[in-house]
Amino acid sequence: MAKHFLLLNLIVVSFCCAVLAFESSPMQDFCVADPASTVKVNGLACKDPKSVISEDFFFSGLHLAGNTSNTFGSKVTRVNATQIPGLNTLGISLARVDYAPWGVNPPHTHPRATEIFTVLEGSLQVGFVTSNPENRLITKVLKKGDVFVFPIGLVHYQRNVGYGNAVAVAALSSQNPGIISIANAVFGSEPAIATDILVKAFQVDETVVAQIQSKF
Structure with missing residues (x-):
């Protein structure tokens, strides 16, 4: 029982730390x-x-x-x-x-x-x-x-x-x-994501990927 109580306390403390670590309140x-x-x-x-x-x-x-x-x-x-x-x-x-x-x-x-x-x-x-x-x-x-x-x-x-x-x-x-604009991030990264990766990810032809990349 004591072990379960200790574990519960550790979980609560962990969540508290996570909350405080995310854009915490100012100290002034x-x-x-x-x-x-x-x-x-x-x-x-x-x-x-x-x-x-x-x-x-x-x-x-x-x-x-x-x-x-x-x-x-x-x-x-x-x-x-x-x-x-x-x-x-x-x-x-x-x-x-x-x-x-x-x-x-x-x-x-x-x-x-x-x-x-x-x-x-x-x-x-x-x-x-x-x-x-x-x-x-x-x-x-x-x-x-x-x-x-x-x-x-x-x-x-x-x-x-x-x-x-x-x-x-x-x-x-x-x-x-x-801000991460989806189209810009996927098709306009520098250097570009390899075409074969995008072909598989979007299940389209290589020429389609190339056409979209050209716009970004």
């Missing part, structure tokens, strides 16, 4: 990023608190529409510790996403963050795919004021299903959530 009021520092840490070094000013916690421009005249018909405007140095160590970031009619924010993942997504204008079809082996698509059409959550690390996307422009704001649970 703030740690404004100092991009000029040569100190290498997991994040950005702090500038001297005495030199911190209000501008370190401020960003202007999220009211401006992003330029959607590109292949995807969408534009992501990020607000993270690069734009607001005061976000450093606070574990959050933000993005505005603009969509032209039928524009797409193509399938991608955020390896370090869960995303909570709010539609400000228009109608958007959103979705994410669960992990293997189910690979189940969870999808919904959102309208103005609707909110949707994309769990950490899962492949997700958005598509404007209206005839007008659409706008959304995404809040993420990391100061640097990262």
Whole structure:
């Protein structure tokens, strides 16, 4: 019985350590990023608190529409510790996403963050795919004021299903959530993934792989 109790305690402690190790709570009021520092840490070094000013916690421009005249018909405007140095160590970031009619924010993942997504204008079809082996698509059409959550690390996307422009704001649970665009990562890596690997993975002809790679 004592052994089982000890094992249970060890498991609980392990989970606690795992939680604390993932973007842990700051140990000071703030740690404004100092991009000029040569100190290498997991994040950005702090500038001297005495030199911190209000501008370190401020960003202007999220009211401006992003330029959607590109292949995807969408534009992501990020607000993270690069734009607001005061976000450093606070574990959050933000993005505005603009969509032209039928524009797409193509399938991608955020390896370090869960995303909570709010539609400000228009109608958007959103979705994410669960992990293997189910690979189940969870999808919904959102309208103005609707909110949707994309769990950490899962492949997700958005598509404007209206005839007008659409706008959304995404809040993420990391100061640097990262983004892995699936098509770019698979077909546009440098150096390229060997063609025969992609042929087997996607069960297509070699010429198809070459054609897709040429676009990235």
